[in-house]
Amino acid sequence: MAARGQVGSAYWSECSPARLKYAARFRDLISAMPMEKQGTRAHYLGIASSTLSNYWIGRRVPSAAVLGAIHDAVRRCAPAVPDQLEHLERLRKHARRNTPAVPPQERSDIRAAEQIATTSSAPSPQSGTGPAEGPAHDRHSSDEGKIGETVRSLITAQSAGDRRGVIDIAWSASKALTHEELCAAAADLYASGHPGLGEALLLSGRERGHEDTMRLAITLICAGLTDQAELVLRAALPRGGSRRP
Template sequence: MAVAGQVGSAYWSGCSPAREKYVASFRSLISAMTMRKQGARAKYLGIPLSTLSNYWTGRRVPSAVVLGTIYDAVHRSTGAVPDQLDQLERLRKSAARRNTRPASPWESSDIRAADRISGVSTAPSSPSNTAPAQGPARDRRSSGNGKVRETISALVAAQSAGDRRGVIGVAWSASKALTHEELCAGAADLYASGYSALGEALLLSGRERSHEDTMRLAITLIRAGLTSQAELVLGAALPRGGSGHA
């Protein structure tokens, strides 16, 4: 066990080779900080020491947003970092995909949304690869809702600009500000327009969504005819294996 203010040096026993490669790069980033103690580093980064310890050993992989925030903080403290963010993000995505432990509902939602957004192109997806949306997309209910229109415009603009973090931030904010019906309508419009990755991001970015809110959103999607999207939301929230305890 690590002493106070320190973290263990060994990799977590569940690390895959891809995760070990990512962790080595992450450690190189953190070690570039002028602070020598992990406690001081964690304080500067604004995260608990236990969280930094989990990132350091590979027990947990941060989301794209968290990794970007850490990278920016290290850059501010040193003026230079050993690895570029895009390289770190590629390694992080590979490590997250090969996660060997059951992720919490919040981690699963964040990782899946970040991975989808990181890989999308600046152009809409091909309609042939996007399931036709039904319900709200058919009558375009979102066109009459200013908040939904603004959210869709902000998501598309961020993606077109290649602003991965901006997409994640807009989606996360929308998950807090929009009702279940508005989220459903916005996602339906995005899927119908060929922006399936953005529709998925909008639905999966509610990392603090309660079980009750998740069920209500899923029901709203099902009633709108968006069954596969409802399954996506439920799959991100349920423990791996899809079963829980009564």
């Protein structure tokens, strides 16, 4: 096992041959970054260290959007790296086709692409430093703040065993956040291993009208959260079935 912060060499034990091939090429891309520690690389990319570690060992395969964002970010900090996105994407698709379906929390990473694109767009950092903040970061920070605050509050309430608090926070968020922000917050919860909180957040606005329900479902579908979109639509059906009297 690698020391904390260092880069390990082992792959996930359940990797298929196709996934191993993809993971090896993904490692080549990440290894081209000037930072030596995995945590520093993850910080520059704007994703959690655990997420990058799961990508590194092949336990998770990112979406096309996330892979593209990571590829572009690496090339910004390591300009000498050749464009290899097309080849990586072919390997990624093959890896996913030859791997058992993963749960929603492992495929709900559309938000990561937006985060990478935002945080890694600054000039290349020196060794051991993160991306610089600027006007684009400031504009994005307010939206990120609302989403992050909602996610943290829900997790904190659940950890404290405050079920009523979870319900109240989810209900308030359903009123205060846009459809895109709700989608992003739910994606973060599923991705961080809190599917119950993600479901609570999406179902907290059961009294929302038909138009709002459809807009939220479409937003979820566009983000790749098709299972969650179905959940929202099913919850909006009249009790006892979908047929009208």
